[in-house]
Amino acid sequence: xxxxxxxxxxxxxxxxxxxxxxxxxxxxxxxxxxxxxxxxxxxxxxxxxxxxxxxxxxxxxxxxxxxxxxxxxxxxxxxxxxxxxxxxxxxxxxxxxxxxxxxxxxxxxxxxxxxxxxxxxxxxxxxxxxxxxxxxxxxxxxxxxxxxxxxxxxxxxxxxxxxxxxxxxxxxxxxxxxxxxxxxxxxxxxxxxxxxxxxxxxxxxxxxxxxxxxxxxxxxxxxxxxxxxxxxxxxxxxxxxxxxxxxxxxxxxxxxxxxxxxxxxxxxxxxxxxxxx
Numbered sequence: 001x002x003x004x005x006x007x008x009x010x011x012x013x014x015x016x017x018x019x020x021x022x023x024x025x026x027x028x029x030x031x032x033x034x035x036x037x038x039x040x041x042x043x044x045x046x047x048x049x050x051x052x053x054x055x056x057x058x059x060x061x062x063x064x065x066x067x068x069x070x071x072x073x074x075x076x077x078x079x080x081x082x083x084x085x086x087x088x089x090x091x092x093x094x095x096x097x098x099x100x101x102x103x104x105x106x107x108x109x110x111x112x113x114x115x116x117x118x119x120x121x122x123x124x125x126x127x128x129x130x131x132x133x134x135x136x137x138x139x140x141x142x143x144x145x146x147x148x149x150x151x152x153x154x155x156x157x158x159x160x161x162x163x164x165x166x167x168x169x170x171x172x173x174x175x176x177x178x179x180x181x182x183x184x185x186x187x188x189x190x191x192x193x194x195x196x197x198x199x200x201x202x203x204x205x206x207x208x209x210x211x212x213x214x215x216x217x218x219x220x221x222x223x224x225x226x227x228x229x230x231x232x233x234x235x236x237x238x239x240x241x242x243x244x245x246x247x248x249x250x251x252x253x254x255x256x257x258x259x260x261x262x263x264x265x266x267x268x269x270x271x272x273x274x275x276x277x
Contacts, residue, residue: 096264102151106267113230114271116140118148118167120264130174130194130201132156132263136165140270145228147269153234153257154179154222155266167268171260172235173201180226181205181235184219188212192220192235192254201260203236205252214241214252230272 107115118134132155136142148155148169156171170177175196182189190205190212208214218238224231240253 100265106149106151113267113269115267115269116142118142118266118268120266121166123261129176130156130171130196130260131159132169132171132260134167134169134266134268136167136268140268142167142268142270147229147233147272148266149233149269150258150263150266153236154229155258155260155263157228158268169266171201172256173197173203173260177203178226179229179235180223181220182223183212183214183238184221184234186213188214189223190214190220190252195253201256202239203254203256205238205254206249208250208252210243210247210250212250214238214250216241219257220254227273230269 107113117137119137120132121135122133124131124133134148142158142161144158144161146158148157154172156169156174156177158167159170160168171194172179172192173194173196175194177192177194179192180189181192188208190208192203193206195202195204205214205220216238220235220238222229222231222233222235234257236254236256238252239255240251242251243249244251
């Protein structure tokens, strides 16, 4: 659009220059030359003036076009930034809706559970601790050791609760975490403990004897023992199996079913103790 306007302006300006030249030429033919000057000198003066006028018009047109291009570019950049912001907000809303639908689906699949929703507000990931701080969204009695879950499986358990609706959750990859577990495939019994790695959220399954047939890909679920977690909640998948040095037990590594680095909304099961009775 600006290119078309610039072309029109240039054409008009050049037309004006031509008219001026015709006028000058006509005046030179009719009038007398200045005293002491030759026709050739007058022609050179006319050419110099003409060149100066054309250069001036060209510079002016270029300046107008350049300013228009800069303005157009700034406008496009502003529109692009606005579009990116709107897309980011839309993606965030869609992702949140998907997470909330999954949580609602969990509630429908487990009507026996009384749950309180909460939102993750921070994480503490050190070589010794894997703790998430959560904000309880609705009124509800939240106590220590209550299970914390999402639709995909176990996150951890409540560790501390304050009077302002916040709580700390020990995630299953925390070295202090202990979850009694069974292999979903053959019901081999073990204890899931966090490894506390700095760069991942892995856990291990302890106390699996060498006779227990456990292999990579096995899904470990809660056993219902221990008085904390209801039975058959997914904990994770066996990612590596090896014998320990003494040969009495197996060294079994577990990848949590839930991506603990990306959890944003959780459920606290408030009646887990009653479901175990």
